[in-house]
Amino acid sequence: MDELDKLKNAWKKEENTYPKFSEKDIYAMLHRTSSSIVKWIMIISILEFVLWLGLSFLLKDNPGAKDLDSLNIDYITTPMSVISYGIILYFVYIFYTRYKKISTTDNVKTLMQNILKTRKAVSAYIFVNITYMAISTIILFIIVFNTHAGIITIVHKFEKDGHLLMFYLVAFIFTIVFIGVFVLVMWLFYKLVYGMLLKRLYKNYEELKKIDM
Amino acid sequence: MGSSSIERSFVQQLQENQNLIHKICRLYTNNEDAHKDLFQEITIQLWKAFPQFRGDSKFTTWAYRVGLNTAITLYRKTKRTVNTIEFDNTLHKINQDEYNYEEEEHIKLLYQGVQQLNDIEKALVFMYLEDKDYTEIAETLGISEVNARVKMNRIKGKLKKILNP
Numbered sequence: 001m002d003e004l005d006k007l008k009n010a011w012k013k014e015e016n017t018y019p020k021f022s023e024k025d026i027y028a029m030l031h032r033t034s035s036s037i038v039k040w041i042m043i044i045s046i047l048e049f050v051l052w053l054g055l056s057f058l059l060k061d062n063p064g065a066k067d068l069d070s071l072n073i074d075y076i077t078t079p080m081s082v083i084s085y086g087i088i089l090y091f092v093y094i095f096y097t098r099y100k101k102i103s104t105t106d107n108v109k110t111l112m113q114n115i116l117k118t119r120k121a122v123s124a125y126i127f128v129n130i131t132y133m134a135i136s137t138i139i140l141f142i143i144v145f146n147t148h149a150g151i152i153t154i155v156h157k158f159e160k161d162g163h164l165l166m167f168y169l170v171a172f173i174f175t176i177v178f179i180g181v182f183v184l185v186m187w188l189f190y191k192l193v194y195g196m197l198l199k200r201l202y203k204n205y206e207e208l209k210k211i212d213m
Numbered sequence: 214m215g216s217s218s219i220e221r222s223f224v225q226q227l228q229e230n231q232n233l234i235h236k237i238c239r240l241y242t243n244n245e246d247a248h249k250d251l252f253q254e255i256t257i258q259l260w261k262a263f264p265q266f267r268g269d270s271k272f273t274t275w276a277y278r279v280g281l282n283t284a285i286t287l288y289r290k291t292k293r294t295v296n297t298i299e300f301d302n303t304l305h306k307i308n309q310d311e312y313n314y315e316e317e318e319h320i321k322l323l324y325q326g327v328q329q330l331n332d333i334e335k336a337l338v339f340m341y342l343e344d345k346d347y348t349e350i351a352e353t354l355g356i357s358e359v360n361a362r363v364k365m366n367r368i369k370g371k372l373k374k375i376l377n378p
Contacts (some may be wrong), residue, residue, distance in 0.1 A: 002369055002373075003323055003326075003367055003369065003372050003373060003376065004338065004341060004342075004368075004372065005322070006323065007320065007323045007338075007342065008341070008344075010320040010323070011236075011342045014239075015232060018231075018232050018235035018236070018239075019235065020231065021228065021231055021252070022228070023224050023225065023228050026224045026227055026228055026231075026256060027224055028216065029252075029253045029256040029257065030220070030223075030224070030257065030260050031236050031258065032253060032257065032262055032287070033257075034254060034257045034258070034261075035254060035288075035289050036254060036257075036258065036283070036287035036289065037286070037287055037288075037289055038287055040289070062339070103262070103265070104261070104262050104278075104279045104283065104287070105262055105265060105266075105275065105278055105279060105282075106282075107278075107352060107354060108281065108282060108285055108286065108333075108336065108353065108354045109354060109355025109356065110355055111282050111286055112286055115286065122241075132356055133243035141288045142340050157349070185341070197289075201286055202330070203331075203332075204285055204286065204331070204332050204333055205234075206334055207331055207333045208354065208355065208356060210356060211333070211354075211356050211360050211361075211363075211364045212356045212360050
């Protein structure tokens, strides 16, 4: 008899030694809050959507944005707003349909895959948003440099002094550093939050994949 | 059926079949607090999934699928494990008349060995202990039957190694 069969005998004898919860205990449990990772993914994902939406409203109201309005570049800012809301709607839809697919009655592997897919929808959303932000910053950067009266005066001043290249270089580096720091902070946030939340899931998922290799 | 009678029917069925959930908690936790915590999370997940339970399969078959999924994937281990009480000395004390001391020690060691396995290996062991066949084990985990057998043999080897280092 191998070890596991010995354990099986003991396992069967243990049948009557488990604690017994009463119906009242079980009723009480039904109304407690779950601490499942799916619930946490849902909460964090909604926060991310709200945060990005809030950020876009905040950016619209700041003095810099009002300054932009005075440039009469609606032909470029309006399509950009439409695109950014389109991105949100698309990803909320994808997230929701994937979230609905998560079912605890699926097999272990499918459940894990569906959770990871839901999570990936939000990661893709963040990635698209960062890319969108970088591209729109560059577009606005170019437009402002060519149309904003105040900046054109500064550009001319640097041009006269013979430091134009230097000016562009500093402005370019500043933008890159700004985007870089932003991406780094987001990446660290992701590592931390999802590292903690999904570490065990990834480990178990890898283990399952390894069995079937 | 009204919502309260659905709840009553669920609670009754779970109360009658709660041993199944205790067994899952037995393998996936190692103290009383964690055991209760996992039991509660499985209960919540079962209740959430109950509308999908159509009664064409047995309550236990359905419940152990949800229970395992919760233990392996959904459950977040809480940090409330300060008072680590050795389980074997509390909830699961096996009747002294049935076992002699040496055997009891050996079983205790076996449980400790199983505790050292990873979550997926524990699931395989659990289903083996529950007399599930390899078709069902493979289907529950989402792997092939052949690989389930191979993995089971490896686990047996691994346990032997843990017990006889």
